[in-house]
Amino acid sequence: MASAPGWAAYTCEDDYMSGDFFGQFSFWDDADPTNGFVDYVDQGTAQGTGLINNDGGKIYMGVNHTAVQNEGRQSVRLTSTKSYQSGLVILDLEHMPGGICGTWPAFWMVGPDWPSQGEIDIIEGVNDQSSNAMTLHTGPGCSNSATSSAFTGTIKTDNCDVNAQGQDKNAGCGITTSDTNTYGAGFNQNGGGVYATEWTGSSIAVYFFPRNSIPSDINSDSPDPSSWGEPMAKFEGGCDFSSTFKNQQIVFDTTFCGDWAGATWSDSTCSSKANTCNDYVANNPEAFKDAYWSVKALKVYQNNGGESSPSEPAPSAxxxxxxxxxxxxxxxxxxxxxxxxxxxxxxxxxxxxxxxxxxxxxxxxxxxxxxxxxxxxxxxxxxxxxxxxxxxxxxxxxxxxxxxxxxxxxxxxxxxxxxxxxxxxxxxxxxxxxxxxxxxxxxxxxxxxxxxxxxxxxxxxxxxxxxxxxxxxxxxxxxx
Structure with missing residues (x-):
């Protein structure tokens, strides 16, 4: 149910588009922790080679799509310099790099002491995947007990522990959707949309809105999740979300092959393109022209508990x-x-x-x-x-x-x-x-x-x- 006019549960804490977008992130230029066939470059290299730019207020983050690269394809991985303990993260995307064989893009949040401080995967997929996967990764003692009636997606795994018995290594607790508007080609053909992630002390919920159905309260900078209906994914119960998810930083990255896209290559239709994922990524630069992020807005809101706005001061004692x-x-x-x-x-x-x-x-x-x-x-x-x-x-x-x-x-x-x-x-x-x-x-x-x-x-x-x-x-x- 929507809040009445003038009520603002959430107010904007950080608008990443209001200043130097790239100046609010650090560029990872070490080896890929997920063993991807990728060469992450620093900011200077990314700017010099056209892998990043700010074109008319839209943020572009792409990969090299012009040269054969046998040591890994050049790409960027950005991590916000600011960390969060809770909040409502709203990302307005016009384009994402998903649905392309060999790719493994993700928009996610992670604490510095992984996995004990948690990881929240908001957008993620590999190869020719056509819809989004949302996952939490933690240490022992965290699970998802949300019922399927609380969200529109489908539970894939329910134990968030990266070493959980009976689940693949690092599977975490995952929720998938069959909606092809949420990822890859379907997402891009519709002009993208908005992902909103509400992280509180009792739950984490992920909402998605296609371009033609973004709530007006998001567009007016007064988001009210209570008016949005069921989220696409919800994680709650079976976990102390306040103590498990801490110091979360926002991450964009596009890697290739590695522990997921490479490991599942032979099980996908992509295997007809090359014997291995690495071979395909190295020798087909033109295939990755559309492997880019185009960001229209990124904002982080905090819940002010419904206090009065500056124009309506809180009453005195x-x-x-x-x-x-x-x-x-x-x-x-x-x-x-x-x-x-x-x-x-x-x-x-x-x-x-x-x-x-x-x-x-x-x-x-x-x-x-x-x-x-x-x-x-x-x-x-x-x-x-x-x-x-x-x-x-x-x-x-x-x-x-x-x-x-x-x-x-x-x-x-x-x-x-x-x-x-x-x-x-x-x-x-x-x-x-x-x-x-x-x-x-x-x-x-x-x-x-x-x-x-x-x-x-x-x-x-x-x-x-x-x-x-x-x-x-x-x-x-x-x-x-």
Missing amino acids: APSTSVPASHGQPSATAWGAPSASAPGSWGAPAPSAAPSSKAQSSFVTVPSGAPYSSPSGWAPVVGSSGVMVSPGPTSAAPAPSSAPAASSAPAAPSSPPEESWGGWPHASHTWGGDQPWQSGGNWGQEHDTGRGAYVVGAPVQRGTRHRHLRMHKAHKAGRL
Whole structure:
């Protein structure tokens, strides 16, 4: 479900196209760790021989396609100088080098202490492969337990350990797709598309969007993965993603033959072209004219937890106040049905009553036995553990009839307490799913997914709070 306008879970941390693209990467010029038939060159050689360029804002990274090269075909391997601990990586590609016999291109992320700090293969394939393969590589103790209903691809292997028993060496946990738009010739014929990889502490998901169906929130630089539907691949469960994947650097490379493309040469249709992969790559330079990357955009976003943007500053702190403990839980029956004539009372807020900040509501913890005075223009909702107040004119969002009247206690300022931004209260164990403020269903499930009612109590993680608020707004559920 999409976030409401103005909400930005992800903000751009690094836009690789905004400056010197190649200056943000190091060029690998050592031997290929995957034993490829390749000669990786440094930046000066790459520029001098035309293997890289920035043409009209599009980044070109190719291979030598003019000369017989018996010691390995010249190519480039770039590694970002910056590393990441999480994030949303969005790559807009116009062309990739896949689907060509002898090639092994990849767009991936890797930690410096391989495999203990993990590897995330986002785009990868060999020889005449026609669709993408996505894989995680780790040390012991990491597996993928995501169910097939969570993504559109197909699980190939589920143990991410590069030395897992019962799997090929370094197979990792892999997911494949049959969609030929995702890789090689099919991808290039359609003008490419966008790959988006969301890496959090609990999962890694890979999305793909063909050129004609890129979400508008990506184009507007406000990506919202919750609105994108099922990813093409998802890895979750069976792994501590926070501790396993660390210091990940972004890598582009095009190698040839080696441990995968070379090892599977005889099993592919490419074997009819030459006896060995190395022979073909060395003696057929013209075959690799289209073995290049053309990058339109590369950005890395970080989740800011849904805080306000600079144009909408986060509210300041408010002191605690009090409410009589006798008020107990809100009464669903006393509140009545939503009013069609007053859209601000329930459901989506009226346009004129749109909140002025991203905070849809605030929780004020209160000791029992004292009155509570609602801030001006806020509508209090009384629960067994405290008071929840919602910003906005009371004319657009009237207080429930069971709300207490204002007392002589000092009024709280019109902003939620600062501590509420660090974690929102815990899902109610007792309120059920049939009250008007809640989306319904089992409380535990709603807590896990970020849906349902929240009341004052123990904090939950920022991400859970934000998902709940997003879905709350998207469901048009009115006051939280």
